[in-house]
Amino acid sequence: MLYLASRSPRRSQLLQQLGLDFQVLDIDVPEVRDPAETAVAYVARVAADKARAGREQRGSDDDWILAADTEVVLDDQVFGKPADAEAAAAMLARLSDRTHQVVSCLHLLGPQGARTACCQSLVRFAALTSAEIRAYVATGEPYGKAGGYAIQGRAAAFVEHLDGSYSGVMGLPLFETARLLRSMTG
Template sequence: MYPEIALASASPRRRELLQQIAVPFRLVQVDVDESRQGEESPTAYVSRLARAKAQAGAAKLQYQLPVLGADTIVVVDQHILGKPVDQADFSRMMQLLSGRCHQVLTAVALLSQHNSQQCLVSTEVCFRVLCAEEITRYWQTGEPCDKAGGYGIQGQGGRFVSRINGSYSAVVGLPLCETDLLLRNWQEQA
């Protein structure tokens, strides 16, 4: 049903999500500078990173397959929360998210030598109020270390989420509905 693609991502969650909708893919490792450029808006930043990952993968494979790149960021008060650098940074993030809502932005780019498509999905995620003890216990699980915003909704961090408005799979790392539509549109244009 889907064309074979390359996935330019090291995220095991993105692999699992593609497998969930039966997309045939192979992995391509890419190294992309994820530094924010100047006053780049969160939407411009996440979109640029998804595109850059797809471009790096396509170049590495010499455009033999369409390449899917994706990136996910957590935004609160127009500030991007990346992966926590240490426990103090993580605690600061959790205190900022505690008892309020934030945005999770996931951009997806599909690229080949002759075609390029992209989408951006915004999901509102609301946290219940967190206490210092549970923040510390969550850090000790090791789960927050490699997660944007310091939490994984699909793991133990899900217990902090009181509600979401939007795509659950986008918060995990890849919006399935939009990715399906990108791939279907891709096939129609081929």
């Protein structure tokens, strides 16, 4: 049986697009970057931590546990989920008129072991006015989203250019997910 170790409704929706039967595990792991970790190493570690937490919750080595983590990175700073409106506005102001990186890593635990895959995308935001930022934050959409925005939502209007995976920016890179599952399950 395949389990998705994630609270994210977006990840569930994306995984459904692959036509797979799976169940969701509600897991919670600390997401704190070690100063010695690169941004990619941090995202990969958090994905692995989530998968291990899912495996622990299931208590069986026979299940497949898929976990993912996605972070927005600018100038080697990882932008997590904004705590409040002020934090969301500050993140969006920093992303305005800049290109940032979105790193999504997957970790799959199965009976044959574990594998990780990462996807890195570049997203260019248009220049945003403070009024646009305030109006977007007021929608509530930035909360619970890495970098304070949802590319599949109203923030799509901010994206001048995307080089990479749209589904990866949403939180579950489907190409990499399908390839990872095929490589482990045959």
